[in-house]
Amino acid sequence: MLQAALLFWLPLALIPVSLWISQSKKSRNGQRIGLILLVIGLILVLASPWTVPDSPSSAVGNLFGFILGPSILVLFGLYLVAYSGNVPVGRLSVGDKYLGLLLFFIGMVWFSIMHWLDLTPVLDSGEINRFWLIFFPNFLISLSCLCLSAGIAMLVLGDNRSAESKNLFFMFGLTVIFILFAMNIDSSDASSNDFRTYVWLSIADLVGIMLGSILAIISFSLVIYSYEKRLPKPKSILPPTKDELKHSAKIISSNIGDDE
Numbered sequence: 001m002l003q004a005a006l007l008f009w010l011p012l013a014l015i016p017v018s019l020w021i022s023q024s025k026k027s028r029n030g031q032r033i034g035l036i037l038l039v040i041g042l043i044l045v046l047a048s049p050w051t052v053p054d055s056p057s058s059a060v061g062n063l064f065g066f067i068l069g070p071s072i073l074v075l076f077g078l079y080l081v082a083y084s085g086n087v088p089v090g091r092l093s094v095g096d097k098y099l100g101l102l103l104f105f106i107g108m109v110w111f112s113i114m115h116w117l118d119l120t121p122v123l124d125s126g127e128i129n130r131f132w133l134i135f136f137p138n139f140l141i142s143l144s145c146l147c148l149s150a151g152i153a154m155l156v157l158g159d160n161r162s163a164e165s166k167n168l169f170f171m172f173g174l175t176v177i178f179i180l181f182a183m184n185i186d187s188s189d190a191s192s193n194d195f196r197t198y199v200w201l202s203i204a205d206l207v208g209i210m211l212g213s214i215l216a217i218i219s220f221s222l223v224i225y226s227y228e229k230r231l232p233k234p235k236s237i238l239p240p241t242k243d244e245l246k247h248s249a250k251i252i253s254s255n256i257g258d259d260e
Helices: 002-022 028-046 058-082 094-116 130-157 162-184 192-230 242-256
Strands: none
Touching: 002 028, 002 058, 028 058, 058 094, 058 130, 058 162, 094 162, 130 162, 130 192, 162 192
């Protein structure tokens, strides 16, 4: 337990803390320290299958090692497509859009090889990583929802963003096709029935998160509304006196440099 705490859980907790430290703009040393701690924490988490092989927590490090590459490709490709159009800040070139589509496609192919071929995350015991069965359906459903909502938002709220929205709709369709194939075609280590079960559980999780977030927002709004409703109405202040007007005019004239 002590080895797992020092070699896995502490580095895992170090990752979000170091990300927060690296975003500090007051000191460059703080940014460097945050990046160094981030790399150290990530390396220790990825090495957990070897540093703490007897701990069940090492399955998370095993999963990170498998999904890190394709996840970065898919999400970075989505970012390049979304910001390569008519955006006022941080606009990317048109070539980045095609690079983003290519990276997204490579990431999805990588995931398909992991799912249907012999690259599925498997533990040393020969058992499929249980966290993979939880992560992959959630990732695919979340990715499809993100592409669909971003594409609709660009059409409704964006200015001349139809090209980017079409690309996002294409990504949404590709992800949905992937989900349908995985729900009907057995993989090398899991049946389509098992994947179908995890898909419905993932949908239930996402619906629960959405309903919980909506209820939390409604509850927060009701508390603020009831609190502000009980507050007394603000009293009207008295108009300024002649001395206050003269003092204000003196300050204004000293800053503007005009006698009037």
